[in-house]
Structure formats: C-alpha cells, structure tokens
C-alpha cells in the first residue's frame with residue numbers, strides 16, 4: 710500500500726536546554742530502522758527548534774507545534790509558517806486537542822491553518838479526536854469527520870498531510886485506546902476520506918494514533934492495518950521513544 714510508518718514525538722511545553730541536549734543524545738545514539746521503513750519527526754518547543762535541528766541525526770526531522778493562521782505581521786507572540794519555512798523546519802503540528810480545548814481553536818480555524826501552512830511548503834500533522842463525553846454519547850465519528858471536513862474543505866493536495874487521531878480521553882491519561890478502538894476509528898476515517906475526498910487520498914494518507922502510546926503498547930497498535938504510526942507525547946521525552954520508533958518493523962515483518 711506504500712504508506713510509510715510515521716512516528717512523531719510531541720514534546721509539548723517541556724524541557725530545559727540541558728534536558729533537550731540529553732534527549733537529542735539519546736535519539737542520536739539509538740538504533741532505529743532506516744528512513745525507508747520509518748519517518749521520524751520530533752517536535753520541540755519553538756525556542757529549541759534550531760538547536761535540535763542542528764544537533765539531531767539527519768534521519769530525524771523536526772516539527773513546530775503550531776504556527777499562525779496567515780502571513781506574519783502584527784500578531785504578538787505568534788510564529789508564522791513563513792518563519793518555519795525560512796528556517797527549513799519541514800513539519801508543523803496543527804489542531805492539537807490541547808490548543809483546540811485551551812485556546813479555543815475551532816475546526817475552521819485549524820482548517821485555515823492547515824491550508825496556509827501547506828501553501829508555504831510545510832508538511833502538516835493535523836490532529837483530530839473526540840472527548841470522553843463525545844465518545845460516550847456515540848458521536849466519535851461525527852466529531853472526527855467534522856474536524857477532518859474542515860480540513861478537506863480547504864485542502865486539495867493531501868500529499869503533505871498526516872492525520873493524527875488522538876482521542877482526548879487517551880492523552881496524558883495512561884488510558885491508551887485499545888488496538889481495536891484505534892483501528893475502528895482509523896478505518897472509519899479512511900472510509901470517510903474515500904467517500905468525501907478520493908480513494909487515492911484515502912489509501913495513501915497516513916493516519917497515526919496518539920494518546921498514551923508507550924514502549925509496551927506500541928507493537929500491538931502498530932500491527933493494526935490502518936494504524937500507520939504514532940504521535941507520542943510523554944514517552945517521546947524518554948529513551949522508550951526508540952522502542953516506539955522500532956515498532957515500525959511490525960509492518961515490514
């Protein structure tokens with residue numbers, strides 16, 4: 710099918726320069742599969758992006774955790790897609806649930822950001838996912854489809870988009886989705902893409918899972934046919950991130 714396994718590490722708002730140096734050392738020393746097998750991207754806070762990019766082994770790429778919705782200018786505190794492109798930061802995470810929830814980023818706003826970042830040449834990890842209340846109300850697919858639709862309405866070329874399914878109830882809680890739960894939503898999401906975008910986009914777009922992924926549960930999740938990788942939070946700050954990267958070999962086994 711040709712969807713290369715993708716492992717992202719979202720460091721969120723964590724790290725001192727000393728800690729960042731240690732994480733980079735661990736990543737540089739770890740044994741990981743070749744870039745033919747897995748695409749690895751780590752996402753430090755903005756201030757550490759240049760140092761991480763310049764000190765990290767070349768097989769691992771970097772991502773910003775956000776960027777501004779349009780061209781930069783008088784937007785105090787924001788960082789523009791143009792700036793990331795200028796610094797050769799290839800990836801950006803957009804629509805993370807923490808930003809949706811804490812900073813009120815709407816589906817439309819996230820869709821606009823995705824379209825703008827892509828137009829500036831960035832690759833995008835676009836996050837979607839339901840809350841516990843929404844899951845319990847049986848509206849998971851409705852919520853995920855609406856979040857994805859806001860992107861699909863604004864994007865025609867999906868080549869540079871990775872969709873991260875991150876159920877909010879699984880993020881930072883230690884309550885990982887079961888492989889079956891992840892597979893079910895990934896499969897439905899792929900069907901949604903086939904019906905609403907194209908069968909080509911559905912079969913080529915990587916859908917990765919995020920939410921309490923760790924070194925112990927990654928292999929079982931990776932074995933599911935529609936799980937094309939992970940977006941890892943807490944465990945991406947630890948040496949077990951290397952094990953998670955290596956779960957890519959489950960696909961090629």
Ligand SMILES: O=C(CO)COP(=O)(O)O
Nearest residue numbers: 719880881920921942943
């Ligand atoms: O939000 C996440 C990645 O973007 C997941 O975080 P945790 O892996 O810490 O649950």
